[in-house]
Amino acid sequence: MAKKKSKKKQNSRRKKGSSKKSFSVIKFTITAGLWVFFFGLLLTLWYAKDLPEITANADFGKKTSITFLDRTGKIITRYGGLQGETVAVFDLQPHTVHALLATEDRRFYYHHGIDPIGIARAMVVNLMAGRTVQGGSTLTQQLAKNLFLTHERSLKRKIQETLLALWLEREFTKDEILTAYLNRVYFGSGAYGIDAAARVYFNKPATQLNLEESALIAGLLKAPSRYSPRNNPSLAKARTKVVLSAMADAGYIRKDQAEAEFSLPPMPYIKPKANYLTERYFTDWLMDIVPKYIGTVSENITVKTTLDLDLQKKLEARMNDMLAQNTDRNVGQAAILLINHKGEVLSMIGGKRYSSSQFNRITQAQRQPGSAFKPFIYLTAFQQGWDEDSPIKDEAVSIGDYTPKNFDDEYLGDTDIKTAFIKSLNTPAVRLIHAVTPERVINTAQNLGISSPLRAEAGLALGASEVSPLEMTYAYNQISNRGKGYEIVGIDEILSADETALYKEKGASARYGDSGNYKKLIKLMEGVVEDGTGRNARLPVTAAGKTGTSQNYRDAWFIGFTDDYVATVWMGNDDSTPMKGVTGGSLPAKLWAQVMNDTMRYGNQHDHDPIGSGFFEGLIDALTGGDDDNGTKNDRSSSSKERSRTYNQ
Structure with missing residues (x-):
């Protein structure tokens, strides 16, 4: 009997203990739940404090869209959203x-x-x-x-x-x-x-x-x-x-x-080709310009541009093919700008692939032009009475601590302005800028459209001051037009949603200098292509241009023109690491020739004077003749070790 009572007491204690544990668990759960609830409530109230401001600044309006068309009416791209009519749910x-x-x-x-x-x-x-x-x-x-x-x-x-x-x-x-x-x-x-x-x-x-x-x-x-x-x-x-x-x-x-079976509209799937989207460099550039012409964009607009989209894609492929075929030359980037003589942009390629880098090397980059800057010096000299036959020395020279050299220390001794320019000799250019003064050369460059800061020093003769490809193209176009400069434009017309003209390009121009001096310079630039450092840029028609290579092959340029077009080709690396022996007269000149050949095939689309008779019969698919890197040896701007650090920072 005593044992039974003892067992009952033990069972009673166990039940009480179990009840206490259950109650503790329930109590803990309720307490934890309350804490979670209060924490969630506090968190919600904390986040809710921003709601009045959020709702006050809500954008209930439609998104505006800007559609860019090329010169033939093809859609290049669209920014923002394409909007239709506003429809109510009961209308559907x-x-x-x-x-x-x-x-x-x-x-x-x-x-x-x-x-x-x-x-x-x-x-x-x-x-x-x-x-x-x-x-x-x-x-x-x-x-x-x-x-x-x-x-x-x-x-x-x-x-x-x-x-x-x-x-x-x-x-x-x-x-x-x-x-x-x-x-x-x-x-x-x-x-x-x-x-x-x-x-x-x-x-x-x-x-x-x-x-x-x-x-x-x-x-x-x-x-x-x-x-x-x-x-x-x-x-x-x-x-x-x-x-x-x-x-x-x-x-x-x-x-x-x-x-039930149904059919979709006829939209066959075509596997897209490699698309580098380089046309977006052009439209990004215009996106900054549109508000300057029409103010804030508050409706859907269409921008008719000067770009030739088919030509853009052709040149994009040319450029990337050349880079792919020369990977051993350490050329990380390239850029192309092509305009007609009215300043209309036909192609703008700001880099090899827009999806990898949106930095536009045509409009935003500041690079040393090397010898491509020399036309400003020689034009200044012509303005001061020099002539192509004027004698000048090609031998070692020192101006202060600046001691530029020709490639391989080869010098002609007594020479003339024409020879010095065509062979892109360095020491005569330095002597010439010293004679005409850097300040006057800067004045000439600025009148031709160079807006970047230029340092008044002897090294300016070899392109030591940084400039953009856009302004260099403008300057060369003014040279080709014998002093008449057209603003580089990409917009032809801006239309509202109902096709009302909001802006129409007028084609403003300005003139600087005597046309006779430009004729002298153009003759020298034709010699560069025909028998100088730019022989790889030869065409079946007359062409003029100038090579440029900055120190240690950090930049390589070819800028030139024909009777109808002006084009700039630049190659280099964004971090300014040297390329492997790439001069302006090598890959850039070759690519420039390809650009011009492709462009002249499309010449009848661009509203220019007709190409000369017999041109198409003489046009060739591959480049004719030309040297590899021969003839470019004096194009590379060089200087003493003391000055090299200054000019390549």
Whole structure:
């Protein structure tokens, strides 16, 4: 009996102990839950403090777009979004609205901005799939993110998105929310809003979309580029079938409608060729110019440009082929600018691949031009009475601590201006700038369009001061026009959405100097191509130009012109590391000749004076004759060890 009582007491103690433990667990759970709740509440309140400012600064307006066309009307690129008409949800066909709801938010008209059932369903589907295949965000949440927030993935952004969705549901009706969503969401191919998408993909307004077209457009929202019929019709069709099945599952259409065969618009998928997107260097440059002409862009506009897109892609391929064939020469970058004599840009290639580097080496780079700067010195000398036959010494010279040299220390002794220029001799150029003074040379360069700071020193003779390829091209064009300089332009006309002209290029020009002195200089520059350092730039027509190589092969230039075109070719490395023996008379001159040959084939498209008779019969596909690096030995600007550090920083 005593034992039984003892066992009962022990069992009673165990039950009490177990009860205490259970109570402790419950107490801890409740306490922890309360702390989590209060912490979450405080965190939500903390993040909510920014909402008044966010909603006040919301952009409810349409995104504006700027479409750039080349000189033949081809679309180059588009910045911003292509907008169609604003459409209300009740203006659309029911199946168009149902296609969207079936794929994006079936319970849209039943929740209050947040859908717990949808979130739970997405969690189950994602757990079963082992990856994220379905989202739990409602259309209201997506609109809140589109209107107010960035695409940053963070707890703060998600909490604010949830609070803003609740605010939208309180302030607006369901139809107003859905209308706003349909007019702002991105559907690919630059189309923002369902009406723009309908016009891009089907050339009709959104109010006229049929069932299959509506399903295709709704299916784009998951991945606009991947499911675009322009990029991959087979994936687009498969995605459309998924949407139709979802519509049948939601009860919007019959099963036989979802399973019916349909055809997509004829947009065959063509595997794209290698695209370096170099035309974006040109349009980026213009994006900074457009507001200067028309002010703030507040509507969709079209910019008609001077670029020849087909020629741009041809020259882009030429340049990258040459770089690929000379990887052993350590040429990291190259750039090309091609204009006609009116200053219109036909091609601007600011680097070998825009996707890798958006730095425009034509407009933004500051590089030493080497001997390509010498025309400014010789033009200054002609203005002061020198002539091509004027004698000048080619022998070692020292000006202060500056002791420039010719390549291999080879000197001609007594020579003349013509020979010194054509052979790009260094010491005569230094003697000449000392005679005419650096200040006067700087004045000449500035009058020809050089706006970069130039140092008044003897080293200026060999291009020691940095300049941009854009301003060098302008200066050479003024030389080719015998003193008449045209502003380098890329815009022909800017049109509003209703095709009203907002701006029209007038082609302003300015003149500097006597044309006779330019004729003397042009004759010397023709000699450079015919019998000097630029022989690799020879063409079947008369051409003039100048090579330029900075110290230790850090920069290599060829700039030249024909009767119709001016082109600059630059090669080098962004970090100014030396190339391996690349002079202006080697790869740049060869590429320049290819550029000009390709350009002259398209000459009848560019509104210039006709090419001389017999040109096409004489035109050749490959370059004729020319030297490799021969004849360029004195083109490389050199100086003493004492000065080299200064000129190459």
